[in-house]
Each structure stands twice: as C-alpha cells, then as structure tokens.
Amino acid sequence: MIFTVAVHGAPYAGQSNHHALSFCNAAADAGHLIQRVFFYHEAVTTALNSQVPPQGETDIVAAWQQFGVDNHVELGVCIANGIKRGVLSEAERQRYEKSAATLADGFELVGLGQLIDSIANSDRYVEFPA
C-alpha cells in the first residue's frame, strides 16, 4: 500500500514526531511504500540542522535521515511553516539574506501542493497531530 504521512508535532515535544517515525519504519518494514513524509506546523523544526539531541535521547533528525535514505523517501518540509521558524535551505538563505542555511541533509523545502499531490497518488493519508 502507498502511504503519505504528515507530521505536526515538534521533535522532543510530545509523541507526534516519534510516533510518526515509528509508524513509517514499521510500514516500510512490512513492505509498504511511504511515498512522502510531510513535516507541517511545529514539525518543520525536525529539519533544523543546528539542533542537538538531549543526552540519552534518540537523535530524531538522524533517525529520520536514516529512514529517508534507507527507503528512498522524500522528507518534505512545508516551506511556509519552515522559513518562518528559521528552517532555510541555501537558496532561501540567499533569498532572505540570512547568515546560515539550517536545513538538514535529506530534507527538502516544499509547498502544500506537494502534500496534496502525494495524497492524490496514495492509498492512505496518515496524520500525526501534535
């Protein structure tokens, strides 16, 4: 089955982000195809390359990156939600003349249209609200 997954919750806050990651790994392990993960609302901060995980806790960013690489899944970050929270690709850094690009490797800034397009081409859409 083809899935599109949307994550709403920030990493290290509540269960949304962690549950989404566990779901994606479990679905992929069971042979399903995760077509795209869309990080929305506070979840866009998952893609910040400047965050340091608390000692003894899972490195959520690295875990998502690993999931993306292992399963060839696009990790899409809502661009409108992302840039207002400081998640900038090199292109956006230049556009807004900021000092650093903060988008972690393996993530991509995309529009809401990419979420809807992916949903249109999936069997199931699963949301992990904050």
Add this chain to the structure above:
Amino acid sequence: MKNMVCVVSHAPYASSHSLEAIEAAMVGAVFDFNVSILFRGEGVWCLLNDQDANLLRQRSIAKVATALPTYDIDKVYVCSQAMEDTGLGEADLCVPVTQLSPEEQGRLINDQDIAIGAQS
C-alpha cells in the same frame, strides 16, 4: 476524482492550524479533489463576520474563508452543536453553510477518501 474533507476545529487566531486547514482545502480544489470543509468546535469562530485581524497583525481568516466559493468549494459544513454552544447563527457567518449533527459529520468523514485535520 477523490473526495477530501478538511476539518477545522481550532479557534481562528490561537494557532495557525485553522488558516492552514482552509488553505489545504483550497490547494485540494486546485488539484481537482472534490472538497468539503467542516468547521466544528471552536473552529466555527473562523467564519464569524466582521473580523478585524489587523488588531493581531494577522490576515483575517474570514476574508480567506470568503474566497472558498471562488475555489468551487461550496460544501461548507458547520457542526450544529458548536453553533448552539457558541450562540452563533448562520446570519453571523461570512459564507453560506449547511449544519450537520455529530452523526451526520461522522457519515461525511466516512464517505471521504481523505480527511485532513480530522484528529486535531
């Protein structure tokens, strides 16, 4: 054509959830989904006429919602229980709506291929 419902259950300016759910509905319409939108709980306040979001330095959500028909989204539903709880009448709202009981909302969501925001 897939059927999609966007559910708006957050108060208009407490977070960006409501505005973004309305925008998702519009993008869905652009992608040729058969879109319905359901306002329930605190979400019904999004449709209140005469909002002045300038006071909050934000965009007026009612102004955005008023554009729903221009995206050919005319299936605009509100929770009848929320209307009663808030004391709002249809004349207080910025777009024509159809009221649905909680049971009817269940059927509406069940009839869709995709539900956005249905749990939050």
